[in-house]
Amino acid sequence: MAVPGHRRRGPAQGPRAVKRVLATLAAALSLAAGAQPQKTLRITLRVAETGFDPAKVTDFYSRSILAHILEAPYGYDPLATPYRIVPLTAAALPEVSADQKTWTVRLRPGIHFAADPAFGGQPRELVAADYVYSIKRFADPAVNSPGWKDVEALGLAGLKAYRAQLLQSKARFDYAQPIAGLQALDRHTLRFQLERPNPRFLFALASGDIFGAVAREVVEAHADDTMAHPVGTGPFVLKAWKRSARLVLERNPGYRERYYEAQPAAEDAAGQAILAQLQGRRLPMVDRVEVAVIEETQPRWLSFLQGDFDIVSVPEEFVPLALPHGRLAPNLARQGMQLHRSLGAETLLLVFNMDDPLVGGLNPQGVALRRAIGLGTDLATEFRAVRRGQAVPAQGFYFPHTSGFDPGFKSLQSEYDPAKAKGLLDTYGFADRDGDGWREDPQGQPLELEMLTQPTAFQRQLDEVFRKDLQALGLRVRFRSAKWAENLKASRSGGFQLWTVTEAAHTPDGLEALAIYHGPQAGGKNLARFQLPEMDALFEQIAVLPDGEQRAALMRRSERLAAALMPYKTKGRRIYNTLTGPRLVGFRSPVFQNNWWDVVDLKDPS
Structure with missing residues (x-):
């Protein structure tokens, strides 16, 4: 029998060669019997993860x-614009009291x-008690959760x-201590009681990366290293992890029957095409x-x-080659x-430590x-020379695509x-008193x-622009790389x-952006303290007002207020140029949800 893909290179020598031939033959027989190779999605992270305990991580990459x-x-519809929240582990949307303080799931x-x-x-x-x-x-002092401030704000x-x-x-x-705001009424019913009305509490209930359910047995079994043992009800399980280098996730073999559903807008031709191709497919694909x-x-x-990955955000320095005149080469x-081109729902910030005696x-x-x-x-030089035109200035700190963002707002x-x-x-005493070209402080x-x-080449380019900006003002800066x-x-502890x-x-909800100025969240989202x-x-x-003019x-x-006191210099928003390879089907640039691996498919299994 001929073995597909096998080239004869002379007589096999030794047991290793025999094993290779047998392995190839077994693979061929498996394919002949109808077995399908795994569909493997290959992606990269530009920043290393920190771990996988939701109560202990806050970085986007983890x-x-x-x-x-x-x-x-709850989760988000993968195609609806601007957004639509849908049940995930819930049977239906929550029941909400008239005063928007009691939410039953x-x-x-x-x-x-x-x-x-x-x-x-x-x-x-x-069960409901798992969410409780x-x-x-997050509230347990022994956990020392950096996300407690987010939960407290609820x-x-x-x-x-x-x-x-x-x-x-x-x-x-x-x-076991009863908490009025967190109740498991029965095996499958949750009730949240809020101290004040929150018309947008549903958004928290759709944040699986923070408020996804973990099981107490797993946490206690791996109490010494909860960051390395995430176990959930989701579509994937963590199979391998080499810190700061490589991760492998595989389909959760016990994942329930869940099928691709979406409601793109009628005029969204691209979304309608994705729906036609994927509707009704079992997830993950x-x-x-x-x-x-x-x-x-x-x-x-x-x-x-080279085809090693299925998706990449085009690095700024390669934009002229990949996107001449703003179009795909x-x-x-x-x-x-x-x-896939989009304006990020984000703000690039220069953070000042407000506890620092100088700044x-x-x-x-x-x-x-x-x-x-x-x-x-x-900023014009940074955006043109380093970011290759792939950023726009930010007048304020509220994110595009969220409530509170006003495209007409202007500031300094x-x-x-x-x-x-x-x-x-000069006016406030930062003067060059000894004539060496550098300013001293008011004392x-x-x-x-x-x-x-x-320590990356791209960051060094940004640092050099900033160093020259300060040098032009007579200010020196040194960089501490890590x-x-x-x-x-370091920033969360105030050591910067x-x-x-x-x-x-x-x-x-734009309130999320305002959290960086919220005093009680100092050391959490409020990096400037x-x-x-x-x-x-x-x-x-x-927090308590409904969306509207007030x-x-x-x-x-x-x-x-933020522009006047400037604990943060709001710099800009990046324009994301995401390229997907020829195998990837169904990708839509996510705005709020960061879980999309389960709603895409690959054309050619590998």
């Missing part, structure tokens, strides 16, 4: 993995967690008070996902061109690649220094005026700024002076 392992009660029976030794070899059904337990973990009745009681008494968290962490842009881009189009504080000198740095930041955040910046520095001490950075995860840890970071939307009673009051008002007016007020 959450993008978790979103495919864990499930919240009924789960679909018969959903099971992926198999794990912690379950003793028995199927483990998802999962959310309580206003679940009794949870914050119980945590405060434990912090004072040093007692252990009692997971791929068997395996291989994830490689490649932080440097050039090898990531070249690997995609003919050589790439001939290979069957497709361009922080609400005193006139601190405000003047921050505003001078903002005025002296040449994007103004570039070195002369005005120098005037501010006459040497002034050198320190900025966190990452991996992104280490910089995040300056850092550039991207804050992105995870829900359609900004504290201002007026801004906190605005946050509380905006809420929009308060949001505009918050943007004016």
Whole structure:
């Protein structure tokens, strides 16, 4: 029998050669018997993951993995625009009281967690108590969750008070302690009681990467390393993980029957075409996902061109080659690649540590220094020379595609005026007293700024532009380089002076953007550690108001305050140019949800 694909190279020599021939023959026989090879989706991360315990991670890259392992009660329609929330583990949309403080969710029976030794070899059904337990973990002082501030902001009745009681008494968290805001009424019914109305609480219930259910047995069985043992009810399971290098996820063999459904707009021709191709297909459609962490842009881009990956965000330095005049290059189009172009629901930020004695504080000198740095930041050069035109200035901090974003809003955040910046520095005592060309602080001490950075070629280009901007103002800066995860840890603990970071939307609610200015969330989303009673009051008002002109007016007020005091310099928004390879079917650039691997297919299994 001829073995397909086997070339004869002379007599086989030794046991290894025999084994290779037998393995090839077995593969051929398997194919002849009708067995199908695995469909493997291959993707890259540009920043390394940190781990997979939802109560312990906040970075986007880890959450993008978790979103495919864990499930919240609700999710997003993969094609609807601007968005549509649909039941996932829930049987239907929630029942909401007239005052929008009581939310009742009924789960679909018969959903099971992926198999794990912690379950003793028995199927483990998802029940309402699992969501109660999962959310309580954020409040447990022993977990020390960086996401607690996000949960606290939801206003679940009794949870914050119980945590405060434990912090004072040093007692252990009692997971059996009744919490009015988190109740399992029966095996499949959840009730959330809020301290204040929240018309948009549904968005939290659709965030599987944060509020996806975990099982207590699994957490306790792997208590020493919960970050390495994610077990959920989702479409994939983690099969292999080499930290900061490679991950492998495989289809959850016990995943329930779930089928592709979507409601694209009638005028959305591309969405309608995807629906026609995939409607009714059982999910997930791929068997395996291989994830490689490649932080440097050039090898990531070249690997995609060589066919090693199915999707890539075109690195800025390669935009002129891949997208001449904003259109996909003919050589790439001939290979069957497709361009997906979108404005990110995000803001590029320069973060100032407001606890730092030099750049922080609400005193006139601190405000003047921050505003001078903002005025002296040449965004046009950064966007043109480094980002190759793939970014636009941000007038305010609210994300595009979310409530609160006003395309007509104008502020000084994007103004570039070195002369005005120098005037501010002179006025508030930042002067060159010894004639060496560098300014001293108002007390006459040497002034050198320190900025966190990452060790990549692209980041070094950005740093060089910023260094020249400050040099033109007579300000020195040194860069402290570390991996992104280490910089995040330093920023959350307040161990930094300056850092550039991207804050992105995870829900359609603009309140998420305002959280970076919310005093109680300092050390969490509020990386600047900004504290201002007026801004906190605005946050509380905006949180409970329905969408409308009153809420929009308060949001505009918050943007004016932010621009005046500038704990963050809002720089811009990236234009994402995502290329998909010829095998990938059904991809739609996600805006809020970061779980899409289960709703795409591959043309040619490999």
